[in-house]
Amino acid sequence: MLTKRIIPCLDVKDGRVVKGVNFVNLRDAGDPVELAALYDREGADELTFLDISASHEGRATMIEVVQKTAEQITIPFTVGGGIATVDDMKRLLRAGADKIGINTAAVRNPQLVSDGARRFGSQCIVVAVDARFNQAWGEWEVFTHGGRNGTGIKALEWVKEIERLGGGEILLTSMDADGTKDGFDLALTKAVSESVSIPVIASGGAGKKEHFYDVFAEAKADAGLAATIFHYKEMTIQEVKDDLREKGVEVR
Template identity: 85%
Template sequence: MLAKRIIPCLDVKDGRVVKGVNFVNLRDAGDPVELAAIYDKEGADELVFLDISASHEGRATMIEVVRKTAGEITIPFTVGGGIAHVDDMKRLLRAGADKIGINTAAVVNPQLVEDGARKFGSQCIVVAIDAKFNPEWGEWEVYTHGGRKTTGIRALEWVKRVEQLGAGEILLTSMDADGTKDGFDVKLTRAVSDLVGIPVIASGGAGRAEHFADVFEAGRADAGLAATIFHYKELTIADVKNDLRSKGVEVR
């Protein structure tokens, strides 16, 4: 079994890292370049950088911040936000990104997933999915534009489609759990993990070290992503990895 990965997430707005609850009430969490360097030294396995307002504001990701961040780290680095064309992917890869995360653009133009995978390889394309439980359906719905817009798309159908299109990984965020610190949405994560053969990164809800073990074991996630607990020093990467090791979960 592959070692499980612990991934801090930098949600960036106006050049600063921010974090909220259920995608709203954002507060400042620091400078993205400085935080990236800290997480690299602390033993993070990868880093995700999301320009959370780029798609909503209809602009490209901040290339210069990406370039500076990439210069400070040695771990794999996924960048997302405001990516609408293969040329956008190329610019970010040249600026130092290792993988490209697409969310809104993949829903608007699914062909972008296939085009990106063909040009740069599936391992380079991460489809980010923001999902919220729809009680009328009894399952989860995909949201876009930083969680602002409903799509009418069923999340479980969407994950299968993006895998077929060539996505190499899924970054799955539970909007219901996001920022609550009550634990990952294990039910959602397990449902997605059971459907696809590509790695699933669970996101949203981490509050304690044991939440990672829960989503790895019961949710079958390949990686756990968190922001609040790491940014505000409630837990370190080492705290999480030590807890996982004590439970027999293989980590790097």
């Protein structure tokens, strides 16, 4: 078993970290640079920054936040939100990001995944997939624009296409579980993990340290990403890792 990663996620809006439930009702959670430095000290394996406003003003803010964060931390970090071109990727990598997260732009223009992978290497390209269970289909549908727009695309077909295009990792968020603290969406995560051979980062629903064990042991995720529980000091990264070690899961 490869070493499992614990990744705090910073949803950044107008230069501040925010967090909501099911993608709405956002509340302030602090300064992104300070939080990033704290998580680095606490033993996070990586960080993910998502610019959820991703407006023109937000992009300028984000470049500055990325630069300041890169000066404070030693762990890899992924930056996503509003990235639509290879030049956007280049700007953020120059500012200090290690990986680029794309979501809406990848669905609109799948060639962007291939172009980014060819230019910067597959390991640099993280494709975020926001999925919600579609009762009529009996499987999951991909959503874009921060969870606002249904695409009519089946999630399991899309993740296979991401791998074929050269994406290096999938950041899989269950919209049904997001912010609920009831646990990761094990059915979705397992279905995606079994559909591709690239790493899958599970996101959405972490509320207890046991939930990380479940998503690794039962759903075969490669990494667990969380926001609320870490931002509001409900548990530390160290507590999660200690619990996983006790249960025989290999962590850094």
